[in-house]
Amino acid sequence: MVPKLFLNEQSCETVCDKALAREAMTELMLLVVEMAQRDKHGTWLACEYPLNALMIAEGYSFSEWRGQVDRDLRNRFLKVQDRAPLSAVFPDGETFAEYQYWYGGKEARGLGAAHLMNGLGVSLPLAQCWESPIIGLDCRQMVETESGDLICLPTAVDVRHASRRTHMDHHQSWIQEQLDALVRTGADIWEHREALYPHLQFLPRVQALLEDLQPVWVHPAAECLKSLDASAEAWDVTKPFPEWNSEVTPEGETRKRLCVFEDLDGESRTFDLHARFTPRPGRVHFRLIPGDRAIRIAHVGRKLGV
Structure with a gap:
């Protein structure tokens, strides 16, 4: 199917001006809506917490943003489903508990889930580090040795990412592959x-x-x-x-x-x-x-x- 989207929680709760936060959330939602238009059978946005509880920036909530955007965008966004927590979109019985993903010294749950589920990480464009179609993560996987011991295997991985609609051009061939499937x-x-x-x-x-x-x-x-x-x-x-x-x-x-x-x-x-x-x-x-x-x-x- 068309790739499902995973919200990068590290891009939220930034300290910034409310007008800038509103502009960033609008850009992100337009990106999500564009993806929903490609997938006529429903696109969902996976989040660590429900969108209604999301703090876009310090002192600025998703509910406040929703009350400020025009009706057309609100109506288009209704076609997008949000799923929380992130584990709600994992295959039945799967927890991926042996995996942890880190970015900038902090756990990156949303981006990590995007990598695990062959999806697309999405971020609010409120920092230069999110202005890229590819984000590098540190992956730490716990594996059991033949002797029964648990060891941590660190690897570097890249996850598909978008914070602006222009980033979708970078992923066009991959999106088409999902459609062809x-x-x-x-x-x-x-x-x-x-x-x-x-x-x-x-x-x-x-x-x-x-x-x-x-x-x-x-x-x-x-x-x-x-x-x-x-x-x-x-x-x-x-x-x-x-x-x-x-x-x-x-x-x-x-x-x-x-x-x-x-x-x-x-x-x-x-x-x-x-x-x-x-x-x-x-x-x-x-x-x-x-x-x-x-x-x-x-x-x-x-x-x-x-």
Whole structure:
């Protein structure tokens, strides 16, 4: 799934001006909301204590911040779940009691949990040390020797981290890997389409096509859609076409009649642009939507008419 987020408690309760604390919390929450938008099935923020009990800075609480931000951000934040304590997100029966993580001479519980759970540590941008997409931690693991003695093995580890939305660019390939892991069947492609392909739109007829997709075509079709999504994202709409990352061609005049489908508004339109995926004859038929800087998908599957 899209990486879950772990609040770095060391970045909280800083001594600073309330206006600065409010600005920092707003930036962090916008980052969290952006991650929630990528994961349509719910993003949670794991914390050592419930957010309602959080002190953002000395003398400035989360509740006070929430009362000062605009309604739109409050409503968007409602889609984000917070979990506390951190152990609430560990696998059933697992405590990770043999691990401790330290940063700057202090235990780093949130960042450590992010490392253990292959997640993303997030911090309030209130100190220069949190202005980095990677945070180095000291990990101390207690292990039992063959003789039954316990010894401490210290290691240095890096944890993924963000305190600003711009840090997400550093983790983009990793985020995409988590999204790709969602896809096992054609039905998975349909279920997670908004998170996987934010610049693609799909006609309702595509659902049945994806659910019936042959197993050998699932991964190639998902890769083809990903390529089209990347082209749409980078599209300079002052130009008639995006820069394609794969072979895209229109159908010939004699075959265009096969490419007419009922569009989202009920009108029949031609979706003759198509990309190919193997094993042949896999096709994705679509048309361009310049006003949305998007590509609208009408067909995923076998070559039309074959």
